[in-house]
Amino acid sequence: MSAADQDTVDQDWDEGNPERLYVIARGRSPLAAHTTFDLVTLIISRSQPTPTMQPEHAAILRICGSPLSVAEVSAYLRLPASLVTVLLADLHAEKRIEVRAPIPKAALPARSLLEAVIHGLQRL
Amino acid sequence: MLRAGSSPGSRLATAVLVCLTPAVVMAATGVLAASAASPGTRTGIVWCGLVGAAGAVVETLRRRHAVAVVREQCARQEQELLRRLARQEAGMVELARVALPEAIARLQRGDFPDDVLTAFETTDTVAGPEFHQARLAVLRAVLEAVDNEEGMRESAQRAFVNIARRVQAIVHRQAVDLRAMEDRHGTDPAVFEDLLRLDHGNALVGRLADSIAVLGGARPGRQWNAAVPLYSVLRGGMSRILDYTRVELHPVSDVAIVGPAVEPLIHALAELLDNATRYSPPQTRVHLTAVEVQTGIAIEIEDGGLSLGEEGRARAERMLHEAQAGLDLNDLGETPRLGLAVVGRLAHAYGFQVSLRPSAYGGVRAVLIVPQHLITTAPATGRAHGLGGMASESRPAPGTAMPSTAGPRRQGPATAPVPAARSSHRPLPRATAESEPAGPDAVPVVGDRTPNGLPQRRRHAAPSRAGAPTRAQVREPAPEPVQPGMWLAAFHDGVNGRAPSTATGGGHTSEESPGKGEQ
Numbered sequence: 001m002s003a004a005d006q007d008t009v010d011q012d013w014d015e016g017n018p019e020r021l022y023v024i025a026r027g028r029s030p031l032a033a034h035t036t037f038d039l040v041t042l043i044i045s046r047s048q049p050t051p052t053m054q055p056e057h058a059a060i061l062r063i064c065g066s067p068l069s070v071a072e073v074s075a076y077l078r079l080p081a082s083l084v085t086v087l088l089a090d091l092h093a094e095k096r097i098e099v100r101a102p103i104p105k106a107a108l109p110a111r112s113l114l115e116a117v118i119h120g121l122q123r124l
Numbered sequence: 125m126l127r128a129g130s131s132p133g134s135r136l137a138t139a140v141l142v143c144l145t146p147a148v149v150m151a152a153t154g155v156l157a158a159s160a161a162s163p164g165t166r167t168g169i170v171w172c173g174l175v176g177a178a179g180a181v182v183e184t185l186r187r188r189h190a191v192a193v194v195r196e197q198c199a200r201q202e203q204e205l206l207r208r209l210a211r212q213e214a215g216m217v218e219l220a221r222v223a224l225p226e227a228i229a230r231l232q233r234g235d236f237p238d239d240v241l242t243a244f245e246t247t248d249t250v251a252g253p254e255f256h257q258a259r260l261a262v263l264r265a266v267l268e269a270v271d272n273e274e275g276m277r278e279s280a281q282r283a284f285v286n287i288a289r290r291v292q293a294i295v296h297r298q299a300v301d302l303r304a305m306e307d308r309h310g311t312d313p314a315v316f317e318d319l320l321r322l323d324h325g326n327a328l329v330g331r332l333a334d335s336i337a338v339l340g341g342a343r344p345g346r347q348w349n350a351a352v353p354l355y356s357v358l359r360g361g362m363s364r365i366l367d368y369t370r371v372e373l374h375p376v377s378d379v380a381i382v383g384p385a386v387e388p389l390i391h392a393l394a395e396l397l398d399n400a401t402r403y404s405p406p407q408t409r410v411h412l413t414a415v416e417v418q419t420g421i422a423i424e425i426e427d428g429g430l431s432l433g434e435e436g437r438a439r440a441e442r443m444l445h446e447a448q449a450g451l452d453l454n455d456l457g458e459t460p461r462l463g464l465a466v467v468g469r470l471a472h473a474y475g476f477q478v479s480l481r482p483s484a485y486g487g488v489r490a491v492l493i494v495p496q497h498l499i500t501t502a503p504a505t506g507r508a509h510g511l512g513g514m515a516s517e518s519r520p521a522p523g524t525a526m527p528s529t530a531g532p533r534r535q536g537p538a539t540a541p542v543p544a545a546r547s548s549h550r551p552l553p554r555a556t557a558e559s560e561p562a563g564p565d566a567v568p569v570v571g572d573r574t575p576n577g578l579p580q581r582r583r584h585a586a587p588s589r590a591g592a593p594t595r596a597q598v599r600e601p602a603p604e605p606v607q608p609g610m611w612l613a614a615f616h617d618g619v620n621g622r623a624p625s626t627a628t629g630g631g632h633t634s635e636e637s638p639g640k641g642e643q
Binding site: 017023055079 | 357369
């Protein structure tokens with residue numbers, strides 16, 4: 001391989017991160033965690049991060065001071081949602097986060113009804 | 125002739141005897157002849173006898189002188205020959221003990237055979253020109269043979285490195301692709317899991333290619349310009365071994381490794397971790413820790429496997445130290461030897477200190493010390509999952525304050541620095557709402573990067589609440605996809621008649637909303 005090729009390879013390789021995602025997941029399957037969490041499950045942290053935690057766990061606890069959906073956590077951490085669910089399952093098992101399933105659409109009253117109630121209340 | 129070993133005195137006597145014998149014989153013959161002859165002829169005979177005796181003496185002396193001269197010449201010649209022989213012997217010894225090793229050493233250092241030969245031509249020629257020529261011929265023959273051998277070895281090595289480089293390039297491309305796929309299929313756990321497995325296998329192939337490249341004298345695969353946090357480096361090492369789940373990574377101090385040393389360190393750690401996991405029972409854990417020491421950072425890898433005997437340990441350490449010799453093709457077959465040779469090479473090139481000691485767990489405790497000059501305490505600019513990634517974002521903190529290393533480096537649209545107070549994030553969305561007169565309907569997109577294809581937005585409920593002091597805004601809640609829970613919380617706020625326009629009210633509602641949502 002010529003020196004020029006070498007350089008292009010090196011430049012090309014300068015991006016990225018030494019860690020691979022499976023190490024962050026520590027080899028656990030995202031399938032098991034998937035049953036508890038989906039993209040719109042709301043996460044609220046219930047404890048402060050401790051220094052001995054995996055950094056991703058600590059980061060989740062930090063940003064979930066107010067409720068965030070799994071999708072949002074995934075976007076903020078720049079990690080795929082399936083991986084985030086694995087991490088969340090850890091925290092959930094340790095009872096460090098509160099998991100709130102989104103209210104199903106069917107259980108919500110119709111929007112027009114709610115608006116009517118609001119209007120009525122405000123007119124009081 | 126003289127007998128050897130006779131004393132000088134007896135030699136002189138013998139010489140005199142030898143000299144005088146012909147003269148004496150002549151004289152005796154003369155006397156006999158004279159006594160036998162008649163008185164008339166006696167005088168003549170006596171004269172003849174005298175002359176004969178004198179002639180014999182003279183002749184004897186002359187010959188003796190000639191013999192002495194010849195003998196002296198012989199002695200000189202013999203001396204000369206002996207001296208030459210000694211010089212040739214010395215020359216041979218010098219050739220064998222000094223010249224050849226030195227010439228080969230110079231050749232191995234990279235000198236050309238001709239240069240080496242000319243350097244050895246200037247030595248003295250006292251042993252004879254022929255001998256000198258022969259000596260040079262021997263040198264030339266050996267050097268050429270060695271040079272050929274070296275050339276072949278080098279070309280083999282180059283070929284290996286070349287192939288390794290190409291494999292590395294493919295592996296890297298595949299790793300990038302896999303990461304992109306992992307992001308793309310992140311929401312499908314089954315596909316994601318398979319991708320992780322492929323990714324892992326890919327990393328193992330990459331490590332093997334890296335090892336061959338290192339043994340071939342090249343650098344390990346990639347180069348990192350920015351410093352990388354030590355934690356990421358350790359996990360990077362873990363990610364390249366088969367049994368990474370058995371490695372227990374303990375918390376490490378908050379330092380970073382300078383860019384050029386990142387890849388070698390990752391690779392050396394991967395090899396040591398691989399050895400540790402390979403030679404310990406599958407159910408045991410391997411502990412990976414890093415502590416700060418006076419000379420730098422000591423990274424310890426401890427396994428609970430078989431203890432390395434003193435002999436085995438000595439052999440392993442010798443292997444670490446002898447790794448500079450280059451790529452031995454025999455090594456490629458044996459994994460542990462390959463691994464330790466790689467570690468030894470990297471340690472030599474980058475100044476790591478590696479030692480193998482018996483572990484308190486019964487196995488081996490490998491300690492790798494990273495020297496101080498390869499460590500930086502400055503916040504690493506290299507992106508680490510969870511930590512650096514957050515730091516490099518322009519997003520204001522949605523919840524509590526960011527870690528101290530992150531800091532508010534770049535301000536987002538809401539430029540207020542984030543105090544650490546819990547409710548402090550409430551005013552931020554309002555500031556955004558003011559700067560964007562589109563009202564609560566406009567989704568305040570703060571982070572522009574959406575690597576996962578996921579919406580990068582701030583929570584929507586807060587602006588609608590905080591920026592809704594008028595009825596019109598209450599009557600027109602955000603028609604955008606609002607999270608149901610938040611929407612309900614806002615509704616409760618409206619119902620309870622809270623004044624959501626104030627910051628304290630906003631903070632209060634955030635305390636309330638979970639409770640309401642649970643009802």
